[in-house]
Structures are given as C-alpha cells and as structure tokens.
Amino acid sequence: MSQAPATPHRPSSAGPTPPDAAPAGRPRRAALDRAGLPRPLLWGYAGLVLFMTGDGIETGYLSPYLVGLGFSEGAVGAVFTVYGAAAALGAFLAGALADAWGPRRVMAIGAAFWAGCHVLLLTTAIPLGSYPLIMATYGVRGLGYPLFAYGFLVWIMAAAPQRGIGTALGWFWFSFTLGLPTLGSLLASALVPAVGAYETLWISLALVLTGAALALVLLREPTGRRPLLPAGQRDVRAALRGSVTILFSRPRIGAGAAVRLINTTSQFGLWVFLPFYFTDSLGFELSQWLRLLSVMMGANLVFVLLFGRLGDRWSKRRTVMWCGGVLSAGGCLALYYLPTAAGPDFLVASLAAGLFGAGLAGYVPLPPLMTARAPERKGQVMAAYSLGAGASVALGPLLGTLFLGPLGVEGVVWIYAGLHLLSTLLVRFLPEPAPVRP
Numbered sequence: 338m339s340q341a342p343a344t345p346h347r348p349s350s351a352g353p354t355p356p357d358a359a360p361a362g363r364p365r366r367a368a369l370d371r372a373g374l375p376r377p378l379l380w381g382y383a384g385l386v387l388f389m390t391g392d393g394i395e396t397g398y399l400s401p402y403l404v405g406l407g408f409s410e411g412a413v414g415a416v417f418t419v420y421g422a423a424a425a426l427g428a429f430l431a432g433a434l435a436d437a438w439g440p441r442r443v444m445a446i447g448a449a450f451w452a453g454c455h456v457l458l459l460t461t462a463i464p465l466g467s468y469p470l471i472m473a474t475y476g477v478r479g480l481g482y483p484l485f486a487y488g489f490l491v492w493i494m495a496a497a498p499q500r501g502i503g504t505a506l507g508w509f510w511f512s513f514t515l516g517l518p519t520l521g522s523l524l525a526s527a528l529v530p531a532v533g534a535y536e537t538l539w540i541s542l543a544l545v546l547t548g549a550a551l552a553l554v555l556l557r558e559p560t561g562r563r564p565l566l567p568a569g570q571r572d573v574r575a576a577l578r579g580s581v582t583i584l585f586s587r588p589r590i591g592a593g594a595a596v597r598l599i600n601t602t603s604q605f606g607l608w609v610f611l612p613f614y615f616t617d618s619l620g621f622e623l624s625q626w627l628r629l630l631s632v633m634m635g636a637n638l639v640f641v642l643l644f645g646r647l648g649d650r651w652s653k654r655r656t657v658m659w660c661g662g663v664l665s666a667g668g669c670l671a672l673y674y675l676p677t678a679a680g681p682d683f684l685v686a687s688l689a690a691g692l693f694g695a696g697l698a699g700y701v702p703l704p705p706l707m708t709a710r711a712p713e714r715k716g717q718v719m720a721a722y723s724l725g726a727g728a729s730v731a732l733g734p735l736l737g738t739l740f741l742g743p744l745g746v747e748g749v750v751w752i753y754a755g756l757h758l759l760s761t762l763l764v765r766f767l768p769e770p771a772p773v774r775p
Contacts, residue, residue: 428487459542506704593725615676669696672690
C-alpha cells in the first residue's frame with residue numbers, strides 16, 4: 338500500500354493556542370454532559386428555578402393567610418379550584434400555542450400575565466378585602482405560570498437530544514420543583530415572620546420577573562425562538578383543535594394525559610388541606626409544615642434526576658408504573674397514617690413526606706411515552722400532557738372540597754392513593770418507545 342504524501346504544515350493565522358486556553362471551558366461542559374443537562378438550554382433552566390421560586394413562596398401559607406383575612410376554608414378552597422382551572426387552561430394553551438407561535442413567545446406572555454394579575458391582587462384585591470376580586474385576580478393568575486413553565490417544557494422536547502430526553506426532563510422537573518415549593522417554602526418560612534405575609538408576596542413578584550428576564554433574554558437556542566410548525570400550518574385555531582382531537586383520535590395519548598392528571602392531583606390537594614390537619618389536629622406549627630414541604634420536594638428533587646435517568650437506561654413505562662404510581666400511592670397513605678400514629682414528631686412526618694415526594698418523581702419519563710405515539714405532532718401531544726398537569730391543580734383541591742366533609746381527611750387520602758394505583762393500569766396502554774441510536 339502506497340503512503341499518501343505528507344501535507345505541509347500551515348501555521349494558524351490566529352497564532353498558537355495558550356496551554357491553558359483549550360481546557361478552560363471543558364470541565365464545565367464535560368460536567369454538564371455527564372449530568373445530561375443540555376448546554377444550549379442552560380439559561381432556561383436557571384430562569385425556571387427563579388420564576389417557580391417566586392411562584393412557590395405562597396404555597397405553604399396563602400390558604401391560612403386568606404382564612405386569617407376572614408374567609409372560610411370552603412371559600413378559600415374555591416379560590417384555589419378556580420386557580421387550578423385557569424392553570425389547566427394555561428397548560429393546555431402552552432403546548433398548542435408553542436406550535437403556532439414558538440415556545441419563547443408563549444413564555445413571555447405567561448410571565449407578563451402572571452405579573453399583571455399579581456400586581457392587581459396586591460394593590461387592589463387584598464387591601465380591599467374583596468373576595469370576588471381575590472377570586473378574579475389570583476384565580477385568573479393561574480394562567481401565567483403554566484404558559485411560562487410548560488412553554489419551556491415544549492422547548493426542551495423540541496431541542497434536547499432524544500437519546501437523553503428522560504434526563505433532560507428530569508432536569509426540568511428538578512428546576513421546577515427546586516422553585517415550587519422547595520426554595521419558595523424555605524423563603525416563606527424565613528420571610529413571613531421577618532417582614533410579614535403581605536410583604537412577602539411582593540418579594541415573589543421580584544423573583545418571578547428576574548427569572549423571566551434570565552430565560553427570555555439569555556436563552557439563545559434557536560429552536561424555541563420560532564414556531565415549531567411549518568409556515569403553512571401555523572393557524573392557532575387549527576393547533577388548538579388538534580390539541581383537543583388528538584386526545585380522542587389517539588386514545589393512548591388520552592390515557593397518557595390522564596396519567597399526568599393523576600400524577601400531581603394528590604400533591605395539589607394535600608397542599609391545600611393538610612396544613613389545617615397538621616396544625617389543628619396533630620399539633621404541628623405552621624413553620625414545621627413549611628419545612629415538611631421542603632423535605633417533601635427536596636426528596637422529589639433528588640429522585641426526578643434518578644428516575645429520569647432510570648427511564649432512559651431501564652424502561653420509561655416500568656419506571657412510571659412502579660416508581661410513580663405504586664410508590665406515590667404508598668407515600669400518600671404514609672403521609673396521613675404515620676404522623677397520625679406518631680403525633681407531632683417531625684422526623685416521622687419527614688420520612689413520610691420524603692417518600693411521597695419520591696413517588697411523585699416517578700412520573701418523569703411520561704412525555705416520551707406520549708410523543709412516541711405521534712412524533713409529527715409533538716406540540717399538540719405536549720398540550721395534552723400539559724392539560725393533564727394543569728387540570729391536576731384544580732382536581733386536587735376539588736376532590737378535597739367535595740369529600741372532606743363526608744369522608745374526612747383519611748377518606749380523601751385514600752381517594753388520592755386509589756388514583757395513583759389507577760395510573761399504573763393506564764400507563765400499560767403506552768408501549769415503550771423504540772430506542773434512539775446515538
């Protein structure tokens with residue numbers, strides 16, 4: 338075999354590379370690659386953390402705060418139900434509009450809507466003590482955070498490498514949960530005693546605006562900065578219709594949306610009603626309940642990453658079934674029975690809260706199971722997924738409102754646990770997607 342002639346060396350016009358210049362950014366890039374965090378989307382994850390921290394500050398104390406203003410527990414539950422209905426609508430619109438307008442534009446609309454409604458809540462509704470205005474401003478504000486958060490979720494599904502999509506989704510839920518309610522509850526436990534409940538709500542506004550600015554200004558990845566549909570198919574009404582009809586034309590996608598609905602129904606319901614049970618019946622302090630929320634979602638933070646990677650390496654469907662449905666059902670029951678048996682023992686309650694938070698993380702690999710059924714309609718599939726996520730914000734408090742009186746806290750907890758077990762049956766309708774080759 339003849340040897341090719343050597344190519345003469347041509348010095349680079351840029352000059353020699355300094356010895357320490359090449360590896361300067363490599364350790365950081367290598368760490369991100371090993372962790373499965375998509376580098377082009379990094380600022381979106383950072384902005385999501387701050388946005389959801391601001392949104393989550395109120396989670397552990399707003400319902401007792403509104404009761405302290407003179408409203409009944411039932412009336413406060415109705416406010417959260419309206420908020421959840423608005424969140425369901427916002428979550429549905431996020432996926433459908435991202436197809437036609439692009440994820441970045443949807444995120445910007447969500448941030449503007451959240452901030453506008455929150456300012457009206459703080460400057461008008463609460464100072465006047467007006468229940469209709471609180472219902473209108475806070476309830477309708479529920480549209481805001483799903484447009485921002487789930488708009489970014491669609492961006493991830495469109496731009497992240499599909500081979501590691503479960504891990505990328507794990508980082509989405511890690512960022513989401515790190516803010517709502519983990520850091521939010523921790524900040525509330527420190528700020529409410531220091532500056533007051535009303536003043537803390539103003540701080541949440543500042544955090545939301547800062548997070549939105551990070552994501553909208555510094556996130557440069559091009560896929561989400563333009564519509565996802567081809568130029569001739571960007572009709573908003575058609576995108577909205579397709580996001581509804583796909584639930585019925587592709588029944589497996591409808592089953593996936595139902596699984597996503599069940600995923601956080603118990604979470605949003607227990608957040609509204611368990612504070613009263615823990616403080617009034619079991620003897621916990623409100624600050625202890627806020628710390629329990631942080632323990633719950635701290636465990637969730639760890640396991641969304643573990644279960645996301647487990648779905649990539651083992652099985653997405655089996656991860657959702659066993660680590661999601663079964664573990665969530667057991668954690669839900671533990672969160673009631675263990676503290677009831679042990680009394681105001683923070684360690685025992687923390688163990689139960691951590692188990693429940695871990696179970697909620699088991700549903701992380703669900704989106705790829707759904708999008709594999711209709712990869713050409715990814716935005717509409719994610720609209721169905723997000724509709725389930727948003728509807729859970731309303732269904733959780735609604736189930737508590739309807740059944741807390743006749744069945745008590747124990748009966749409501751069993752309803753939530755039964756729904757989680759039902760999700761293990763529904764997810765069997767979603768076959769494992771074909772493996773993605775590198």
